[in-house]
Amino acid sequence: MIYLITGGARSGKSTFAESLYKDKLDVVYIATSRIYDEEMEERVRLHRESRPAEWRTYEGTYNLADAVGEESNYILDCMTVLSSNIMFDLSKDVEYIDYELQKKIEDTIVDEIAGLIDKIKEKGANLILVTNEVGSSIVPENHIARVFRDIQGRVNQKIASMSNNVYLVCCGIPVKIK
Numbered sequence: 001m002i003y004l005i006t007g008g009a010r011s012g013k014s015t016f017a018e019s020l021y022k023d024k025l026d027v028v029y030i031a032t033s034r035i036y037d038e039e040m041e042e043r044v045r046l047h048r049e050s051r052p053a054e055w056r057t058y059e060g061t062y063n064l065a066d067a068v069g070e071e072s073n074y075i076l077d078c079m080t081v082l083s084s085n086i087m088f089d090l091s092k093d094v095e096y097i098d099y100e101l102q103k104k105i106e107d108t109i110v111d112e113i114a115g116l117i118d119k120i121k122e123k124g125a126n127l128i129l130v131t132n133e134v135g136s137s138i139v140p141e142n143h144i145a146r147v148f149r150d151i152q153g154r155v156n157q158k159i160a161s162m163s164n165n166v167y168l169v170c171c172g173i174p175v176k177i178k
Contacts, residue, residue, distance in 0.1 A: 002117055003128040004160050007169035008136065014077050016167065016174045017128045018051070026071040027055040030064060030116075032082040047077075061085045064116040072125045076116065079131035079159065083109050083152050097147045106151045110158050117162055131156055133168065 003020065007013045021027045029051055035041045048057070058067035061082055067074065076082070087105045091097050097105070113129065120127040134152045160166050166178035 001126050001165065002120065002163045003126075004156075004163040004166045005128060005130045005169060005174070006133045006156060006160075006166070008133055011169045012172035012174075013130050013132075013169045014047075015172070016169050017075055017077065017130050020128060021073050021075065024073050025052070025054040027052070027073045027075065028067055028069065028071045029055050029057045030067045030074060030076040031057055031059045032061060032076065032078060032085065033059075034061075034081075034085060061089070062112060064112050065119040067116070068119045068123060068125070072123075074116075074120060074125060075128045075130065076113075077130040079109075079113065079129055079155065080134070080152055082112070083155055084148065086112070087148060087151065091144075096143060102147055102151060106154055109151070109155050113155075113159055114162065117159075129159060129163070131159070 003017075005013050005017045031044070031047070033040060033044055033047075035044055051057075056069070056071065060067070064076070086109050087097075090105050090108065091101060094101075117127060132152070133156070134149045140146045140149060160178065163178065165176065167174045168177050169175070
């Protein structure tokens, strides 16, 4: 089964996602964050400490299918961070991301996640993907933020279509929407 869990920042997405595996020990946590500063270092540390010690962690942005091993249950947290990593890897220091580069970024993100989904399905395993809902807020004032919002919104749509179940989490309450 493929699950997509979405919602706003601090809505309870990750907590809900992890609760779906609360009684399982054969879990792989696919962590997409990169540590760039002290704040991220602390966030990652706290996240690691909150997970069961028996869960294996795979950290990465690319070759996500390599995370699939003997375990039956997988969580990728989060697609939004994965997308920003890929976007900044491919756009580097450009100030304007044209539509051709936007498509390349979006295709790279979708290909990474679709490859993981394919491998999970081949194995008959379960995958939970966590992502942020990015379209329910104000329109960002700068180009890079608007491009990111647009790419992430389209990625979320594509991955939702590949998922068996989709949940929106609001104020810690999960609502099944598919």
